[in-house]
Amino acid sequence: MKHRLVSKAIALMGAAAMALSLAACGQTNTADSSNSNTSDLKKVTFMLSWAPDTNHIGVYVAKNKGWFKDAGLDVDIVAVAQAGAEQAVNNGVADFALSNLTNTGMYDLKGATIKQVLQVQQKPSAIWCSLASNTEIKSPKDFDGKTFATFGSNESDAVIRRMIQTDGGKGEFDKVTVGTSTFQTMESGKADFGGFYATWEGVQAEMYGPALNCFTEPDYGVPGNADSIGIITNEKTIKNNPELVKKFTQATQKGYEYAYDHPDDAAQILVDEAPDANLKVDFVKKSMQVIVDGQYWGDKAKIKDGSFVLGTNDFVEPQKYFDFLADADAYTDSHGKVIHEAPQTKDLATNDFLAK
Incomplete structure (x- = not known):
């Protein structure tokens, strides 16, 4: 794991x-x-x-x-x-x-x-993001029913579920294992959202793309510093x-x-x-x-x-x-x-x- x-x-x-x-x-x-x-x-x-x-x-x-x-x-x-x-x-x-x-x-x-x-x-510096071009996702509750680009971690599942539920959703989502990169998995249409770091991949997305729509854990019910x-x-x-x-x-x-x-x-x-x-x-x-x-x-x-x-x-x-x-x-x-x-x-x- x-x-x-x-x-x-x-x-x-x-x-x-x-x-x-x-x-x-x-x-x-x-x-x-x-x-x-x-x-x-x-x-x-x-x-x-x-x-x-x-x-x-x-x-x-x-x-x-x-x-x-x-x-x-x-x-x-x-x-x-x-x-x-x-x-x-x-x-x-x-x-x-x-x-x-x-x-x-x-x-x-x-x-x-x-x-x-x-x-x-x-x-925390984790950010959970969809592509900005995906207009169906405006906040974490919109992750409901969507596909998460994951590496199989129980931890990440718990975080996403809490964020969705705090935002008023059910906390139910599909998962696909990431291939070469989360960016590519999302851009290929195989996943709708994934996890990144604001201090690294967030910088990359800002400087080189793809543009992202991101949400942070503390804003959606995940306590402490992960x-x-x-x-x-x-x-x-x-x-x-x-x-x-x-x-x-x-x-x-x-x-x-x-x-x-x-x-x-x-x-x-x-x-x-x-x-x-x-x-x-x-x-x-x-x-x-x-x-x-x-x-x-x-x-x-x-x-x-x-x-x-x-x-x-x-x-x-x-x-x-x-x-x-x-x-x-x-x-x-x-x-x-x-x-x-x-x-x-x-x-x-x-x-x-x-x-x-």
Whole structure:
């Protein structure tokens, strides 16, 4: 079962390939531009969750600026494994990866021992959209009886059902499995609506098309933050090598802080450090601008006055979303049996390794 970030990532890669010639999950440029002699550094593997994008940008910035090297680390950024970044971290194939608390909770229910050590995204960025040319859909209740471009996630079904019902509909819809991209599935007429991210595919649609008509979860009854994107590691790594976790987390935190303060420069760094992705710099700059303007990584005034630390894991809003999923019977164990008790954010994340 593919979860929120993983499933949306497939749509992202296919869609970006259409407009931006993105090489889906291609190997990234892992050369540390500030250091050619890494023999005395601790080798660390960071795994992408999909193709390089602005959610990963803090890691690329930290690498480019030499902050990993300064911490004694030689960080190799690698393409996502077929089984997913969470499974790779759980199995020790990767030391760290990009994920979110939603995925961490779902893997925890299936027996994984992973924990989030930095949360960069502080509010939802998911958008649920139809093509603007589809005049039959004016609000989520119009998804009733229509076809959802899906990756088979119980989670997404629960979200769509809640949005439709909050808008006055029944919450009944058909589904079709996405092929190469959600955009293409919708444009082919095989589906009427699908899920995207405002900070990436929403930017793509605005700049390159197709034009979309989109709705956000908080406006239609879905509680909490489903998109608590951040950095995960294995609990064994935390126990056996806490200093490594601290060094990687704080260097990465510094990378995201820089990107939030210098979005255009960070965008250029991502383009340069991940050449195989063939990202267009204007597109990445626009994505970063949406992140900054929307304050997706936190209230900039609170960051400036010290009342909020960028990267802090939020235990409240993601828990609201977890409880919603549990009520919707969206959680299952490794045998597919429904689990009615929600994961607990306090067990899935820690702020102990952040620079305060």
